Each structure stands twice: as structure tokens, then as C-alpha cells.
Amino acid sequence: MFHVERMQVDDFSFAVQLANTMNWDMTPADFEFMIKLEPDGCFVLFHGQERSGIATSISFGKAGWFGNLVVKEKFRRGGAGKLLTKHAMDYLKNKGVETIGLYAYPHLVTFYENLGFEPDIAFAVLKGKATVSPTHGMLKEATKRDVPEIIAFDRQYFGANRQKLLETILFNQDNLCYVATINSKITGYVAAKVYGKTAEVGPLISNANWKEGAVMLIETILSRLNGFEIFMCIPTKEAELLKMLSKAGFKEDFRVVRMFSGSALAQNCICGPESLERG
Numbered sequence: 001m002f003h004v005e006r007m008q009v010d011d012f013s014f015a016v017q018l019a020n021t022m023n024w025d026m027t028p029a030d031f032e033f034m035i036k037l038e039p040d041g042c043f044v045l046f047h048g049q050e051r052s053g054i055a056t057s058i059s060f061g062k063a064g065w066f067g068n069l070v071v072k073e074k075f076r077r078g079g080a081g082k083l084l085t086k087h088a089m090d091y092l093k094n095k096g097v098e099t100i101g102l103y104a105y106p107h108l109v110t111f112y113e114n115l116g117f118e119p120d121i122a123f124a125v126l127k128g129k130a131t132v133s134p135t136h137g138m139l140k141e142a143t144k145r146d147v148p149e150i151i152a153f154d155r156q157y158f159g160a161n162r163q164k165l166l167e168t169i170l171f172n173q174d175n176l177c178y179v180a181t182i183n184s185k186i187t188g189y190v191a192a193k194v195y196g197k198t199a200e201v202g203p204l205i206s207n208a209n210w211k212e213g214a215v216m217l218i219e220t221i222l223s224r225l226n227g228f229e230i231f232m233c234i235p236t237k238e239a240e241l242l243k244m245l246s247k248a249g250f251k252e253d254f255r256v257v258r259m260f261s262g263s264a265l266a267q268n269c270i271c272g273p274e275s276l277e278r279g
């Protein structure tokens with residue numbers, strides 16, 4: 001009845017339409033980007049000839065990320081979601097991935113637990129228009145020359161080599177990236193993907209013991225995005241960061257739970273996702 005195929009360009013309009021039934025605000029460019037990064041890791045579920053669901057995955061060596069899971073409403077509760085998730089998990093495992101991460105809506109934690117994932121920490125998804133001026137001065141804007149060190153730093157703290165993703169983001173001139181350094185060594189960085197007057201802040205990776213570092217990074221990047229419509233996702237345990245963002249006018253939209261199948265990643269740092277679908 002159901003079968004899974006690799007997502008192709010002519011599936012994009014279906015994928016966008018289905019994803020946006022969830023108010024995810026996606027465009028064909030989002031799926032194009034996913035396929036560019038992981039050509040064989042994006043999937044469409046068919047019921048006979050009818051497209052009935054989507055899911056995406058990305059591999060970073062021994063780690064991978066799963067996301068964008070949606071099944072058309074009329075096909076739900078018939079094993080389709082489970083099939084798509086298992087298909088993507090098998091794909092990643094065949095690529096040598098040992099840890100798979102995802103962000104789950106809280107009501108779906110059990111759904112993923114039944115597929116072998118364990119809950120880690122919760123995140124608040126925030127929306128707002130920035131009006132921030134840095135209280136501790138500006139940090140350094142990253143240059144192309146900093147990219148290899150940022151990737152190495154990210155690998156150390158995130159726990160996987162996200163080079164293919166980070167290079168694409170950091171070499172795009174529309175995007176922003178700032179680094180915090182001590183004695184010229186990177187202790188944290190934050191990036192933002194900018195689309196017109198909208199921006200998605202992340203990844204954020206900062207030394208867990210230097211909370212002000214994460215605040216400074218976020219303040220610095222937001223001060224460059226005044227007036228932009230901004231999305232970001234922050235661990236709910238980072239009270240200081242959330243307080244600053246609430247003061248700046250950000251509101252919590254919803255929460256997600258980070259879950260892992262395999263050993264957990266990003267345990268010794270303050271980590272804000274690049275996106276919910278890529279980790």
C-alpha cells in the first residue's frame with residue numbers, strides 16, 4: 001500500500017503544501033537546499049500513486065538529523081509516520097550514522113520513543129522583531145578566514161562535523177556570523193540566515209560555563225537585525241538568555257524536545273539549533 005521514494009524536484013510543490021499545513025512557512029527553496037545537502041536523504045511517501053507524506057534527513061559523518069515529518073491527514077494513524085521515520089533512520093544508519101537527532105513536538109515524544117529515541121532537553125521556539133543594542137559592546141564579525149576554526153569549534157562542541165552545512169551558510173554573503181574569542185581562540189559563535197527582512201538565528205554554540213558569552217553573541221547579532229522578523233530556538237534552561245530575549249520583545253511560539261537515538265550530542269555547550277530539521 002505505502003511505499004517511500006526519494007524526493008525529486010517535481011515533489012517540491014507537494015512537499016511545500018503539506019509542510020505548510022503545519023504553518024512551517026516553507027518554500028521550494030527549503031527543499032532544494034535539503035536535497036543539495038543530502039541528495040538521497042529526502043523522502044516522499046506514496047499510497048499507490050498518491051503522494052501522502054514527507055520526511056527529510058541529513059548526515060554529518062557519524063551523526064544525522066531527521067525532520068520535516070508530515071503525513072497527509074487522511075492517511076494518519078495507519079502506520080505511515082512510523083514507516084517514513086524508519087525509512088529515514090535506515091537510510092542514515094546505512095550511511096554509517098550512529099546518533100540520530102530530532103526536535104519533537106511535546107505530544108509526539110512517545111511516538112518517537114517507540115521508534116528508539118530518548119528525550120534530551122526542551123527548547124523554546126521564539127519569534128519577534130529585534131530592537132537590541134549590545135550592552136557589552138560588539139563581538140567580532142567572522143570573516144571567510146575564520147570559517148575552518150568555526151567548523152572545528154562546532155565539531156568539538158556539537159559532536160559531529162557539520163562542514164557541508166556550515167560552509168553553505170557562512171559563505172553566503174546575505175548571512176551573518178559573529179564569534180566570541182578569548183586570547184584569539186573561539187569560545188562561541190552565532191550565525192543567522194537572512195531572507196529579505198526575515199532572519200533565522202542559529203546555530204549558536206557557546207561554552208557552557210560562560211553564560212554571558214551566549215548573551216553577548218545573541219545581542220550582537222540581533223543588533224544587526226533591528227526591525228527584522230526573527231525566529232530562533234533556545235534551550236528552556238538558559239534563563240539568562242530567555243530573560244534578555246523577553247525584554248527585547250521576543251515571544252515563545254511553541255516548545256520542542258530534542259531527542260536522540262544513540263549517544264546524545266551537544267551536551268557540554270549552550271546550543272541553539274541551526275534549524276529544527278537539520279539540528
Ligand SMILES: CC(C)(COP(=O)(O)OP(=O)(O)OC[C@H]1O[C@@H](n2cnc3c(N)ncnc32)[C@H](O)[C@@H]1OP(=O)(O)O)[C@@H](O)C(=O)NCCC(=O)NCCS
Nearest residue numbers: 069070071076077078079080081082083103104105107111
Ligand atoms: C506525527 C505524524 C507524522 C504521525 O503519523 P501517523 O501516520 O499518524 O503515525 P503512525 O500511524 O505511524 O503512528 C505510529 C504510532 O504512533 C501513534 N501516534 C500517531 N500520532 C500520534 C499523536 N499525534 N499522538 C500520540 N500518538 C500518536 C500511533 O497511535 C501509533 O501507535 P501504535 O504503533 O501503537 O499503533 C502525523 O500525525 C502528522 O503528520 N502530524 C502532523 C505533523 C507533525 O506533527 N510532525 C511531527 C513534527 S515533530
